[in-house]
Amino acid sequence: MGGGTASPNKQDADTFPKLLLKNAKSLAEKPAIREKEYGIWQSWTWAEVLEEVKCFAIGLKKLGVKRGQKIAVVGDNRPRLYWSMVAIQSLGGVPVPVYQDSVVEEMSYVLDHAEVVGAIVQDQEQVDKILQIAEGVNRIKLIIHDEERGLRDYKVDGLYSFVNVQEMGRKLLSDKPETLEEWHQDIAKSKGDDVSILLYTSGTTGKPKGVMLSFNNIMISAQNGNRFDSLNENEEVIAYLPMAWIGDHIFSFGQSYAAGFCVSCPESPETVLDDRREIGPTYFFAPPRVYENLLTEIMVRMEDAGTIKKKMFHYFLAVARRCGERILNGEPVGLMDRLLYGLGELCIYGPIKNRMGFSRVKVAYTAGEAIGPEIFSFYRSLGVNLKQLYGQTESSVYITAQPDGEISAETVGTPVYDVEIKIKKNGEVQYRSPGVFVGYYKNDEATNETKTKDGWVNTGDAGFFDANGHLKIIDRAKDVGQLNDGSMFAPKYIENKLKFYPNVKEVVAFGNGQDICAVFINIDLTSVSNWAERNNIAYASYQELAGHPEVYKMIEEHVDEVNLSLASEPRVSGSQISRFLILHKELDADDGELTRTQKVRRNFVGERYAPLIEALFSGKTSAYISTEVTFEDGRKGVIEADLKIKDMITHPPVKFDEAAE
Amino acid sequence: MSAVENPRQISGEVLLNVEDISLSFGGVKAIRGVSFNILKGEIRAIIGPNGAGKTSMLNVINGFYHPQEGKITYKGETRSKMRSHVAAKQGIARTFQNVALFKGMSTLDNLMTGRLLKQREGILQQTVDMLLHAVYLGPAKRQEVVERKVVEEIIDFLEIEAIRKTPVGRLPYGLQKRVELGRAIAMEPELLLLDEPMAGMNLEEKGDMSRFIIDLNDQYGTTIALIEHDMGVVMDLSDRVVVLNYGEKIADGTPNEVSANQDVIDAYLGVS
Numbered sequence: 014m015g016g017g018t019a020s021p022n023k024q025d026a027d028t029f030p031k032l033l034l035k036n037a038k039s040l041a042e043k044p045a046i047r048e049k050e051y052g053i054w055q056s057w058t059w060a061e062v063l064e065e066v067k068c069f070a071i072g073l074k075k076l077g078v079k080r081g082q083k084i085a086v087v088g089d090n091r092p093r094l095y096w097s098m099v100a101i102q103s104l105g106g107v108p109v110p111v112y113q114d115s116v117v118e119e120m121s122y123v124l125d126h127a128e129v130v131g132a133i134v135q136d137q138e139q140v141d142k143i144l145q146i147a148e149g150v151n152r153i154k155l156i157i158h159d160e161e162r163g164l165r166d167y168k169v170d171g172l173y174s175f176v177n178v179q180e181m182g183r184k185l186l187s188d189k190p191e192t193l194e195e196w197h198q199d200i201a202k203s204k205g206d207d208v209s210i211l212l213y214t215s216g217t218t219g220k221p222k223g224v225m226l227s228f229n230n231i232m233i234s235a236q237n238g239n240r241f242d243s244l245n246e247n248e249e250v251i252a253y254l255p256m257a258w259i260g261d262h263i264f265s266f267g268q269s270y271a272a273g274f275c276v277s278c279p280e281s282p283e284t285v286l287d288d289r290r291e292i293g294p295t296y297f298f299a300p301p302r303v304y305e306n307l308l309t310e311i312m313v314r315m316e317d318a319g320t321i322k323k324k325m326f327h328y329f330l331a332v333a334r335r336c337g338e339r340i341l342n343g344e345p346v347g348l349m350d351r352l353l354y355g356l357g358e359l360c361i362y363g364p365i366k367n368r369m370g371f372s373r374v375k376v377a378y379t380a381g382e383a384i385g386p387e388i389f390s391f392y393r394s395l396g397v398n399l400k401q402l403y404g405q406t407e408s409s410v411y412i413t414a415q416p417d418g419e420i421s422a423e424t425v426g427t428p429v430y431d432v433e434i435k436i437k438k439n440g441e442v443q444y445r446s447p448g449v450f451v452g453y454y455k456n457d458e459a460t461n462e463t464k465t466k467d468g469w470v471n472t473g474d475a476g477f478f479d480a481n482g483h484l485k486i487i488d489r490a491k492d493v494g495q496l497n498d499g500s501m502f503a504p505k506y507i508e509n510k511l512k513f514y515p516n517v518k519e520v521v522a523f524g525n526g527q528d529i530c531a532v533f534i535n536i537d538l539t540s541v542s543n544w545a546e547r548n549n550i551a552y553a554s555y556q557e558l559a560g561h562p563e564v565y566k567m568i569e570e571h572v573d574e575v576n577l578s579l580a581s582e583p584r585v586s587g588s589q590i591s592r593f594l595i596l597h598k599e600l601d602a603d604d605g606e607l608t609r610t611q612k613v614r615r616n617f618v619g620e621r622y623a624p625l626i627e628a629l630f631s632g633k634t635s636a637y638i639s640t641e642v643t644f645e646d647g648r649k650g651v652i653e654a655d656l657k658i659k660d661m662i663t664h665p666p667v668k669f670d671e672a673a674e
Numbered sequence: 675m676s677a678v679e680n681p682r683q684i685s686g687e688v689l690l691n692v693e694d695i696s697l698s699f700g701g702v703k704a705i706r707g708v709s710f711n712i713l714k715g716e717i718r719a720i721i722g723p724n725g726a727g728k729t730s731m732l733n734v735i736n737g738f739y740h741p742q743e744g745k746i747t748y749k750g751e752t753r754s755k756m757r758s759h760v761a762a763k764q765g766i767a768r769t770f771q772n773v774a775l776f777k778g779m780s781t782l783d784n785l786m787t788g789r790l791l792k793q794r795e796g797i798l799q800q801t802v803d804m805l806l807h808a809v810y811l812g813p814a815k816r817q818e819v820v821e822r823k824v825v826e827e828i829i830d831f832l833e834i835e836a837i838r839k840t841p842v843g844r845l846p847y848g849l850q851k852r853v854e855l856g857r858a859i860a861m862e863p864e865l866l867l868l869d870e871p872m873a874g875m876n877l878e879e880k881g882d883m884s885r886f887i888i889d890l891n892d893q894y895g896t897t898i899a900l901i902e903h904d905m906g907v908v909m910d911l912s913d914r915v916v917v918l919n920y921g922e923k924i925a926d927g928t929p930n931e932v933s934a935n936q937d938v939i940d941a942y943l944g945v946s
Contacts, residue, residue: 051826052838162831163889283836 027205028228030066030103032270034200037063040246040273046092049280049288057092059273065093069175070100071192072182076131076155076173080105080202083127083211084155087111087120087143088135090252090278093159093175095266097133102209102228103200109211109223110257113139119221121146123213124153127223127454131155133175137163144169205229211454212259214406223454224259224406234409234448235267237430241414242376246273248295249373253285259406260380264298267409289370297377301384304399307369308388329357330394337362337394342418362395371397378402378414385513386422393420401425403486407463407470408432409448413484424483434484440475440501440584441490475503477584487585494525500587502530504615507590510575515540517571519600519607521618522590523626529591531629533622534568535599556597556654568595569659576664586666592629593661594636596622597654603643625656634658688747689714689865689897690735695744697730697921704730705741706921712865717891718899719912719929723941726918728901729771732867735899736768737761749864762791767863769854771870771901777843781853784842785828788860789821828856832886848879855886859896866890868900872907880904884911909933917941 026032036045041060048055057065078084084101086108088094098108109127111120113135120142124132130152132143140158147153156172158164164174185192209228213221238244252265269276274296279288289297315326336350346354366372377392377399384401392399402414403425412434415426428434432446445468452460464470475493476486487493487506494502504522507530511520518537524530536559544567545552552558576589600606606618619626621640628636639653690712697705705727712718720728733739735746737756745752748764767788775784806814829835832852837845842853851871858866871887872880884907890896902908908915909929917925917932919941925932932938 051823051830052835053826162893165893280835281833287836287839 028203029099030200044275047277048092066096066100068179068182070103072178075181082106083109083129085109085111085129085132087139088113112257125150133157136160225451230409230448231267234411235271239272244272248274250296251277251289251294263410293373295373295375300381301379329361332357333394383509389422407450412444424485442472442474442476443469445469497528502588514571530588531592534595559595580664581667589663594656594658687714691747693745695741697741708923710916716913719908719915720901722918727921736766765864767858767861768867769858773850775842780839781837785825785856785860788857828859832856848875865897
């Protein structure tokens, strides 16, 4: 599957410092960055940013920062920290943003591994951490802090405030005017192929790895991203995600420099919601949980509203559900619905969007993990152009994204400009693009494992293209297996589909090396008990409710819907759920069945419930199980149960062209 | 590289001196002949078991109660009783054991009330100002901008940006306490009296509050007298501690001296 057209982005400004010089000329009076301070938004134009960066960079040079050296940048999203990155780059150094909430040990590993010689940090908290780290890592000789507070009495060699450093630079500039020329020469020395930034992946598996990205990587990806969504210098963005994360580096830094749009930094992490409302971003990015939380908050607050408001809210939400997405996609919609939708916009959708800070959103993205289809369409039906994209640090974010009008909750879109994608035999997604990273810092082994000689990168994710040419990510490649008839079995994909039903709390799918696919289901007590109350179903315990025939019937409907949806996808239609059972107890971290972050420990569950799995695959209609459980006070007990196993009818795979409608 | 912290400079100059203070309500003797002083720039704790007369002592200092006997010397001026508005005018601010904020007003407005004393005096002038404020004109506008800036700095200092516009009645207790501290700071006091600033707070909130008190003392040089029951906090924060029991002073000194004092131990644990 090939990418889009090659992009015409050859230009003279091939590094961010060069781009800053250019923007300061061409967009001199346009705001470049904003920060809310003392309750008022302060802004800096591109020309002013250049001035700030210049003084700081020259101060840094005086303090001994040299080409090739690495400097850590730690803190919340602050203009001065963004400026620091360009200042470091202008001297030929490499900024290493670090997650500001990491504890000393984690930070220490990164700073040591990256061989940083100094750190530019936000406040006292971070200074204390770096000082502690510097005791073990002797290389760190320089610490510069943004905020003064609490640091007045620190008598430490090499500790400076940001303003001090700028003053040094300013003084040098006025004493020796030739410094400016030297600085411009420093900037000219860096080229697009040079490493521009070192970003550490969060390291869910093993130690964090330092991803080296060149100026070209970031810049071309940012330009392509801008072109994909037609972003220009008039966009508004709010920078609130960690600076050490590639997403923020692209959205709030790369794309802003490339397009020239203004980035706003919130007053504090707690005020993001209010600040966003004041700024009204036109381009917005958030992981799914942000959208979930916003929606929950609105729903909860609506419960407290008066009757008339509540009725209006629900009425117009129904209207939006009926026609909102179609209107957003530009599809034909009846006149009556259009009028009602317009009225709804006036009374309900507009105010809600304003509340959430989405009034002006042109493009909003979600990525990182699967988003519930209902949440996704809620926002779209209100007229928020929410889309999905797929990317990783190693690709400078962009691999695929959804073009306007081709949106689905289940896919992650088509390849962005200049990106080529291949699906390997085992289902793993491979890509090649101008954003592909230079390599892992000091880890050639990992680089060679991930990146082939001719520039293809293994994502580690399994996926496939659907009938419309949209990529669908289904699972981690190493978790994907096969049924005995050779059809692909992607447990996470099946589990997620079921988990989107509010009645289902947890699912564990089995099938690798078996004839059929079978699942354990945990019901969600809150929502099922609520349902039971409404339907006059009496029960005395979780176990009784879980085993209730009516509950089985309801879950069976869900499973059938999932099967139907699996049948419509050629790649996974072979692994429809043939049998299921509802577990008599909730999977619990105290019993070791879940991790502390509430993820299922598949292998452990497999061993613990071996008799149930055996029963699922041997065709029995019920199974006896006795398990030891740990109560909250630490006592142990035994739960016994006879669990029913339900057989499901699988659906014939839907033909390719039918699925495409 | 390692941090070498400077010990704070306490000048030795006496800011407030109370001498032989006695206070009684009818037959009840709340304070009996207590004397102690507060040095400029220090953090002074007043501790003691329930009913020892701590809050009464604070009330005497800021002129809420008028003692029957004794003298109060504040900034070199001696008087037998202080009137509370004069005390406020002269730079003594306080917070209360039970939060005393305007519940229906926002955090910002509550802090702005702390600035009222900085405005012009006299009924006529205040009426004119009020009218000017109402139409947001001329000097009133300029003044509002100045005051607002001071208040915003306090909001930044106390990290309460997120609740700037929230009515304080809706805030959790710990935050209300913080707003109350903010209002007292807004008066730019020389002497700040804190009546149980940490009461009812959890560990994290206590930590935050302690940091604000230290920073306030350190950065702005505000002298602080506080009543507190959490001994850990008292021992960590204060430079000197005075201990009251049944209205009498039983000890006075550094936290270490006081905690080793047998009378103090007896007062807290009881004597068999």
